[in-house]
Amino acid sequence: MAVLSKKSLISLLVLTSMLLLNSCTKQREAEIQFGSVDEKLWVFFEQFEIEGKKRGVDIDIRNLGITGEISEIRDDYVAGTCTYSHRNPNHITIDLNFWNNSDDFSKEMIIFHELGHCYLYRDHLEGRLSNGACRSIMRSGLENCVDNYNRFTRNMYLDELFEN
Numbered sequence: 445m446a447v448l449s450k451k452s453l454i455s456l457l458v459l460t461s462m463l464l465l466n467s468c469t470k471q472r473e474a475e476i477q478f479g480s481v482d483e484k485l486w487v488f489f490e491q492f493e494i495e496g497k498k499r500g501v502d503i504d505i506r507n508l509g510i511t512g513e514i515s516e517i518r519d520d521y522v523a524g525t526c527t528y529s530h531r532n533p534n535h536i537t538i539d540l541n542f543w544n545n546s547d548d549f550s551k552e553m554i555i556f557h558e559l560g561h562c563y564l565y566r567d568h569l570e571g572r573l574s575n576g577a578c579r580s581i582m583r584s585g586l587e588n589c590v591d592n593y594n595r596f597t598r599n600m601y602l603d604e605l606f607e608n
């Protein structure tokens with residue numbers, strides 16, 4: 445058993461709190477745990493609940509038991525899928541290659557799109573705005589519109605997502 449002197453105990457405490465501070469500023473961590481969901485997706489699932497609640501939609505993903513993973517999807521053009529099943533909870537897969545090559549806005553857009561299917565039971569919604577940007581993040585990706593999900597447009601797209 446290692447006994448710490450009072451002085452080293454204090455410096456250990458200081459060190460610990462510095463580490464804690466550090467980890468808080470380094471990356472946003474999810475406060476909610478989502479059982480059978482890849483931990484890297486937790487922060488996005490949590491944001492989905494927060495943004496829904498802001499718009500009066502009470503969302504509890506854990507209650508529905510949605511599961512999620514990040515793994516290779518064989519189809520080159522598919523970044524994410526939501527699988528419906530009568531016997532198992534809905535399952536979200538995010539493509540590993542997409543994940544490794546995307547920023548947080550792109551990841552959020554795809555994860556929210558899949559949760560749009562898996563949680564909100566929304567279908568695809570096509571159409572574009574006058575600037576050519578997609579009208580909804582529920583676009584299929586097969587029509588002629590450009591994804592434009594960023595810090596400036598995020599609110600507009602989330603209003604559309606939760607209020608339809």
Ligand SMILES: [Zn+2]
Pocket residue numbers: 557561568582583584
């Ligand atoms: Zn879709």
